Amino acid sequence: MNAVIELTDLTKAYDLPGGGRLTAVDGVSLQVSAGETYALVGESGCGKSTLARMAAMLVARDSGAVAWSGQQVSGLSRRELRAIRDHTQVVFQDPAAALSPRLTVAEAVEEPLRIRGRAGSRSVDALLDAVGLDRSMGTRRPRELSGGQRQRVVIARAMALEPRLLVLDEPVASLDVSVQAQVLNLLADLQREKGHAYLLIAHDLAVVSSVADRIGVMYLGRIVEEGPADEVITRPRHPYTQMLIASVPVFTPGQQVSRPPVVGDPPSPTESRTGCAFADRCVAATEICRETTPEPRTFGSVLVRCHHASGG
Template identity: 55%
Template sequence: MSPLIEVTDLVVRYGDHTAVDRVSFTVDEGETLALIGESGCGKSSTALAALALRRPDSGSVRFAGQELTGLREKQLRPLRAQFQPVFQDPYGSLGPRTTIGDAIAEPLRVHRRPLEGRVAELMDLVGLDTSYADRLPHELSGGQCQRAGIARALALGPRLLVLDEPVSALDPSVRAGILNLLTELQERLGLGYLFICHDMALVRHAAHRVAVMSDGRIVETGPVRELFTEPRHPYTRELLDIEAGAHP
């Protein structure tokens, strides 16, 4: 069976700066690949290219066997339903003047999907009381807003979620609940996750495999247990030392 998403020799440049330098990875259905590294290493640029929101300078992005690079926006639009983002800032991603219900319904309207009962179904799926549908984001907690963001990402029935630091803006007490929700949704729906993260402690519990990124390149990839117990690259060992210092 082919990977859900297959990125090969991806290059993304901004002027003279190469943000992503020949990056390759795959994510299978039902799998979480964590892409981890410090701020500025190229993780988010990789995520944008994987979502076909930024055209790479070279390389290949294939989703379910279909090449995305080179497709025009009109050709990409029906495919976008299958891979959706969840952003870092739960408040900003929803829109301050848009009710929670309308935010969740937006992708259904854009793609002309049936609305009846769907918003309530999605809210229930992510553990969000349907009475919040008429509220604005500032009336909810950060964790509740992130649940709404996840519900919106699931509205079109995607096969892959790109999770860009999905819990880093939340209080530590709330993070575990969101991570548990993501695990439950993956098991229930068979979702693949590309999990963008800078925190090794989160990766230890949230991912199946890890790709370590530094200066635009993936320097090491492996199963979580193997990478944590037998890191091969000095940068991976450095990240683990930082985690050990933060969590003695």
């Protein structure tokens, strides 16, 4: 299947105000096909949002390549790039920040169409229906809505231009746990209907496990494990993935949720280092891990950057 978007070896570093450089994304490659949800998970600060913004062309990459439907974007005209931008919509964590307090729900949902001179070409009511909001909500303002309703408005607005790719950067992280599953189910329903490609970002593996087709685990700017979601979850090969999975809450009826803590913190992204970036936190680390950066190794359809990963 042809990928909707293919990122190859993307890199992004930021200059620090006090001098020095911070490498936020360090050679990441991934691709997302129509109808597929690629979930990118990793702790806060590992570079997920920077990668998301490069995929959505909101942030310029330092190096690497972006291809749309097999075409390199670097060779496209402004007009073609504009079309791709319309086909790429982003949903961020905080729906309140994404919505103007002055616009009604109907105005917010229609705005992307209006800006392009296409108001009325799609029915606002149909967009509200699609995200499970009552049509009567159209006259309300964001402050009159709950967090979950606001994020539905943001999603309806993103759907207005019929995007092929949705970049979802922690779309449920600001919502009550009880509402998170509803919004994720809504996104899954819309995808089944329309065949969008989703790049879904989360710091919490539990959030994505039910909707992801593929999972990429990011650590300090790199993808350390990637593969089909069920395989990564049931048989994590990288010790970091294993730690993330061990921290997913276990629900036992009648008992409190138990959630073992994630141990330690990632090293600073401003320091250059040799060896595996996870070595200091890894129970399995040996001499080679501190000396040599692990190259990606494949086990069937799973890719792992760990000297000690095994096929079994």
